Amino acid sequence: MPEGHTLHRLARLHQRRYAGKPVEVASPQGKFTDASTVDASVLTGAEAYGKHLFHHYPSATVHIHLGLYGTFTEGKLPAPPPVGQVRLRLIGSTHWTDLRGPNRCELLTPDQVDAIKARLGQDPLRRDAKPDAAFERISSSRTSIAALLMDQTVVAGVGNVYRAELLFRHGVAPMLPGRSLDPVLWKEMWADLVTLMRYGVRTGQIDTVADGHLPEVTGRAPRQDRHGGEVYVYRRAGQPCLVCGTPVAHQELAGRNLYWCPVCQPA
Missing domain, CATH: 3.20.190.10 (MutM-like, N-terminal)
Structure with missing residues (x-):
């Protein structure tokens, strides 16, 4: 989708x-x-x-x-x-x-x-978005942050790719209960999400990898995927993490595929 x-x-x-x-x-x-x-x-x-x-x-x-x-x-x-x-x-x-x-x-x-x-949540790409309103929902929930980010009544517009990549970029374990998420960390995550999604609007693809981890720097092969763009963990199950080399983990959560690095995103 x-x-x-x-x-x-x-x-x-x-x-x-x-x-x-x-x-x-x-x-x-x-x-x-x-x-x-x-x-x-x-x-x-x-x-x-x-x-x-x-x-x-x-x-x-x-x-x-x-x-x-x-x-x-x-x-x-x-x-x-x-x-x-x-x-x-x-x-x-x-x-x-x-x-x-x-x-x-x-x-x-x-x-x-x-x-x-x-009935929709806060859209990071809209100027009228209220990140504090999203955090109010997140901080009052025992549900995992991975599930909450995909809940369109909490954050509108985030899908499987942005969910996985945002959590990786901030070292957040997917199963962390929403109520355990630090408010300062949430502000950093929201700002990052706005930047990533605005870049997606401009370019038409999702790129989340820092310059130091790009193929031309690390010598690895460019990503081959119909979604385009370079990512850290999305659809990279079993492949080495671009940061620490640990195989990327995968499981199903609420009917959707979830990807993360067990070392960079410790429980």
Whole structure:
């Protein structure tokens, strides 16, 4: 599932390409039956909150959640004929965008949009984020910090990659209860998370490795993974830690894969 930086990157792209002008909105697949309601309307703005994308029109908002399989395809006009199951097609003055396979593509009222935002946690990529509010939830919980970071009602937009890498970079054991996390350490983790995710918005990939541990410095082979970027522990189970050489550990937690270094992140 795409992490928060991907949705914020998409929001910026759609804002730049479509906002302020009328947009043709259609559903070639036919499943988004409300497309005609906003067709030919002016897109007033695009924004992301966590893993949710919102396209705002004067009369309503299109809410998109990509889920595991949702993808966007973009291009310059003229738009080609729709290929496959295109749930949503946007055509602006210069570009077109197709959406396939989302978990959600629906028309919402302002109150419904507010309800979605109200149940989400703090998004490190939003200027209105309140890290102290996230820590209040964390510090009152016996749940592991690894699980809390993936709880979208606590921190919105963090996925498996950022979770694993953030904990490694700060030497935090994944199973540490949230209530045992030091508040000063949390402030450092939050600031780091903001920096990492902003970098992801700019580049479109997740890079978490310090310069001294990059392949060109250490002589190791570059990472080969569809997610791109250099990471310390994510999807590196059994491989040597880039810092201490200990095999990276792996287990399943709440249905998701968890990666960490037992030495750099001692219990």
